[in-house]
Amino acid sequence: MKADGDILITLAVQFAIMSLLALGGANAVVPEMHRQAVELRGWMSESQFTDMFAISQAAPGPNVMLVTLIGYHVAGVAGALVTTLAMCGPTAMLAHFLGRTWDLFKDAPWRVAVQAGVVPISVGLVGASAIVLTQAADRSWVAAVITVATAATAFWSRWNPLWLIGVAGLAGLTGLV
Amino acid sequence: MSEPAAPLSTLPPIPSHTELFLAFFKITLMGFGGTLMWTRRMFVERKRWMTAEEFNDVYALCQFLPGPNVVNLTAVFGSRMRGPTGAIAAWSGFLILPFCVMLAAGMLYERYGDVEIVRRVLSGVAPAAAGLLIATAVKMAAPMFRRFEPAPFVMLATAFAIGLMRWPLLLVLLVIIPVSIGLAWTMRARTTP
Numbered sequence: 001m002k003a004d005g006d007i008l009i010t011l012a013v014q015f016a017i018m019s020l021l022a023l024g025g026a027n028a029v030v031p032e033m034h035r036q037a038v039e040l041r042g043w044m045s046e047s048q049f050t051d052m053f054a055i056s057q058a059a060p061g062p063n064v065m066l067v068t069l070i071g072y073h074v075a076g077v078a079g080a081l082v083t084t085l086a087m088c089g090p091t092a093m094l095a096h097f098l099g100r101t102w103d104l105f106k107d108a109p110w111r112v113a114v115q116a117g118v119v120p121i122s123v124g125l126v127g128a129s130a131i132v133l134t135q136a137a138d139r140s141w142v143a144a145v146i147t148v149a150t151a152a153t154a155f156w157s158r159w160n161p162l163w164l165i166g167v168a169g170l171a172g173l174t175g176l177v
Numbered sequence: 178m179s180e181p182a183a184p185l186s187t188l189p190p191i192p193s194h195t196e197l198f199l200a201f202f203k204i205t206l207m208g209f210g211g212t213l214m215w216t217r218r219m220f221v222e223r224k225r226w227m228t229a230e231e232f233n234d235v236y237a238l239c240q241f242l243p244g245p246n247v248v249n250l251t252a253v254f255g256s257r258m259r260g261p262t263g264a265i266a267a268w269s270g271f272l273i274l275p276f277c278v279m280l281a282a283g284m285l286y287e288r289y290g291d292v293e294i295v296r297r298v299l300s301g302v303a304p305a306a307a308g309l310l311i312a313t314a315v316k317m318a319a320p321m322f323r324r325f326e327p328a329p330f331v332m333l334a335t336a337f338a339i340g341l342m343r344w345p346l347l348l349v350l351l352v353i354i355p356v357s358i359g360l361a362w363t364m365r366a367r368t369t370p
Contacts, residue, residue, distance in 0.1 A: 084276055
């Protein structure tokens with residue numbers, strides 16, 4: 001079972017690194033997950049990746065749980081545990097320790113500059129995630145229409161996103177997509 | 178009651194470990210498509226364990242930190258209320274159900290992902306999920322264009338490098354983080370009297 005151990009170590013290392021690069025949140029590293037899982041390592045196909053992203057959006061819980069699906073797909077229950085802990089553990093510990101000293105440096109000029117510098121990067125990364133997923137998911141005109149309609153509705157209305165996902169799922173069920 | 182009536186701004190007692198666990202457990206039940214809004218509702222509006230300012234303060238820290246924001250937020254909030262064990266209570270309360278749900282979803286997907294009906298539904302949901310992310314990105318990007326001038330360019334450069342060029346994240350960040358912070362520092366120096 002050496003191979004299994006190896007893949008768990010790969011998952012642990014890759015997702016721990018990604019958690020530390022996830023500026024502004026888990027959605028920031030969707031492109032890197034895609035690059036690793038689909039392009040570099042061939043763990044899954046393009047459509048499996050977008051399926052998993054869609055499931056992680058439709059299911060209750062934070063978006064970061066995409067890593068649980070990826071981990072399970074690659075290495076079963078152990079893989080799911082490893083990716084989830086690697087993604088959610090290290091930065092939570094960091095958060096716990098920095099939470100105690102935050103007051104000491106939250107108003108420091110360097111802190112303000114670091115944040116001002118990092119925020120546009122994190123927004124750009126969410127934009128990049130949107131680009132990567134749109135390119136991967138929209139393989140037909142109908143799919144592109146669903147993407148645009150969902151984006152517009154989510155932007156201009158305050159509907160629960162779950163309704164939009166439900167409507168899109170029904171549209172898919174009819175075989176239109 | 179010898180004490181005078183509490184003014185509206187007074188916060189209720191500090192939540193116990195169980196309350197922390199359950200509060201975050203409940204948030205995960207409601208958190209479709211993003212949990213931050215529900216966390217704010219629970220802690221600021223409903224339970225009043227935090228003021229809006231405190232919430233923003235903790236959220237600012239979690240935005241400053243890398244990693245999943247709301248997961249970090251559970252750790253910071255739990256740790257502020259009840260120390261390290263409080264952090265673990267809040268963190269695990271927040272993760273345990275989504276983990277089980279995702280595990281079940283993963284098992285179902287591996288077994289039935291190729292079934293025609295499932296394929297059809299997912300072929301509709303996947304483009305919608307991408308659309309939701311577009312809306313999130315646009316909402317986040319809109320305020321960028323109103324302050325800190327280099328921000329829109331940094332943002333577009335990042336989206337271009339990662340989204341279109343598909344360059345490795347680590348390398349892109351090693352270049353763009355110093356540049357962006359340097360620009361922010363320069364802007365700050367210019368605007369400070």
